Structure formats: C-alpha cells, structure tokens
Amino acid sequence: MILIDPPAWPAWNRVWSHLVSDESHDELHAFAKAAGIPVRGFDRDHYDVPSDRYDDLVAAGAVPVSSRELVRRLIAAGLRHRKQPPTQGS
Known part of the structure; x- marks a missing residue:
C-alpha cells in the first residue's frame, strides 16, 4: 500500500510530505513513476514530495x-533505512 504523511517538513522554501510503500520499494517506484515524481526525490526509503x-x-x-x-x-515491513552515523576517523 502507498502511504503519505501530511506536509510538515520545511526545506527549500517549501513544505514536504513523505511517500512510502509498506509492501516494497518496487511498488513505491512504480507509483512514483506513474505520478510523475522525479527519481531525484527518492531518499533511502521514501520520496520527498512538495x-x-x-x-x-x-x-x-x-x-x-x-x-x-x-x-x-x-519498520514493520522491514523497509526502513536510517542514515548511518559517520564512523570514527571519517
């Protein structure tokens, strides 16, 4: 299922939502493509959408x-990808 949260994330003079799938990244990418969302909007496990x-x-x-x-x-679907903290010395 494709899910979207309310626009609440400010950046670049806009407010953004997150678009995700709780089934698979393939489902998410197919929905995004059909909706005309550029690939550059994908960030690890979601699309940022204005x-x-x-x-x-x-x-x-x-x-x-x-x-x-x-x-x-x-998280329940095993699709959550958090940013990794920097390793020491990098």
Whole structure:
C-alpha cells in the first residue's frame, strides 16, 4: 500500500510530505513513476514530495497517515533505512 504523511517538513522554501510503500520499494517506484515524481526525490526509503502534490497523490491512491504511522509501517515491513552515523576517523 502507498502511504503519505501530511506536509510538515520545511526545506527549500517549501513544505514536504513523505511517500512510502509498506509492501516494497518496487511498488513505491512504480507509483512514483506513474505520478510523475522525479527519481531525484527518492531518499533511502521514501520520496520527498512538495505539499502542492499532496492532494493529487491522495487522489491517485496514496493513503494519508500520520508521520508516526508511516514510520511504524515502514519498520514493520522491514523497509526502513536510517542514515548511518559517520564512523570514527571519517
């Protein structure tokens, strides 16, 4: 299932949502491609999408959930990829 959280993440003079799949990255990439989301928007386990795309993505089938629920579902599916902390000496 494709999930989207509310636009709440400010960056680059915009507010962003996260778009994820709780099934597979293949499902996520296929949805993003069909919705015209550029590949450069993918970040480890999600796409960053600007708030002006939120309603269109929900209309296309993304299910709105809270940010907390989105992360919970990613973890449960084994699809969560956190940033790795830098190693000492690097």
